[in-house]
Amino acid sequence: MNVGVAHSEVNPNTRVMSSRGMWLTYALGVSMLHVVLLSIPFFSVPVAWTLTNVIHNLGMYVFLHAVKGTPFETPDQGKARLLTHWEQLDYGVQFTSSRKFFTISPIILYFLASFYTKYDPTHFILNTTSLLTVLIPKLPQLHGVRIFGINKY
Numbered sequence: 001m002n003v004g005v006a007h008s009e010v011n012p013n014t015r016v017m018s019s020r021g022m023w024l025t026y027a028l029g030v031s032m033l034h035v036v037l038l039s040i041p042f043f044s045v046p047v048a049w050t051l052t053n054v055i056h057n058l059g060m061y062v063f064l065h066a067v068k069g070t071p072f073e074t075p076d077q078g079k080a081r082l083l084t085h086w087e088q089l090d091y092g093v094q095f096t097s098s099r100k101f102f103t104i105s106p107i108i109l110y111f112l113a114s115f116y117t118k119y120d121p122t123h124f125i126l127n128t129t130s131l132l133t134v135l136i137p138k139l140p141q142l143h144g145v146r147i148f149g150i151n152k153y
Contacts, residue, residue, distance in 0.1 A: 011080050015089050018098040046117035053113040057130040065137040088143040094140045106134050
C-alpha cells in the first residue's frame with residue numbers, strides 16, 4: 001500500500017507529455033516565447049528566430065535530458081531516480097507519438113529559424129549546434145548511456 005500517493009500510475013512522469021492538450025500548450029509556449037522576443041525593439045527578426053531556437057533547445061535539453069528523477073513519490077524502488085525525463089517518457093518505449101512529436105518539433109523550429117535568418121553562416125552554426133545538442137540525446141542508441149560518466153548519479 002502506498003500511503004500518500006493519489007495517482008494510479010507507477011510513475012506519473014511517464015504520461016505527462018502525452019496528456020491531453022500538452023502538445024498544444026507546448027506549441028503555444030514556443031510561439032509566445034517568439035512573440036516576446038520579437039517585441040523587444042533592438043532584436044532583429046533573424047536574431048529573434050535564433051534566440052527562440054536556442055532558448056527552446058536549451059530548455060528542452062535541461063528539462064528532458066539533464067534533470068533526472070521525478071517530482072512525484074513513486075513505488076518503483078528508486079528506478080526513476082536514475083533516469084532522465086526523456087528516458088522515463090512512455091515507459092522507455094521508443095518511437096511513440098509523444099517521442100516523435102518532441103523529436104520533430106525542434107527540427108521544425110530549426111528549419112523556420114534557418115529560413116528566416118536567410119542561412120546566415122553565424123546564425124546557421126548557432127542553430128545547427130543547438131539542434132544537435134537536443135537531437136543526439138534522443139537517439140535510441142543513447143537510452144541510458146552516460147557519456148564520460150557525466151550525469152551518472
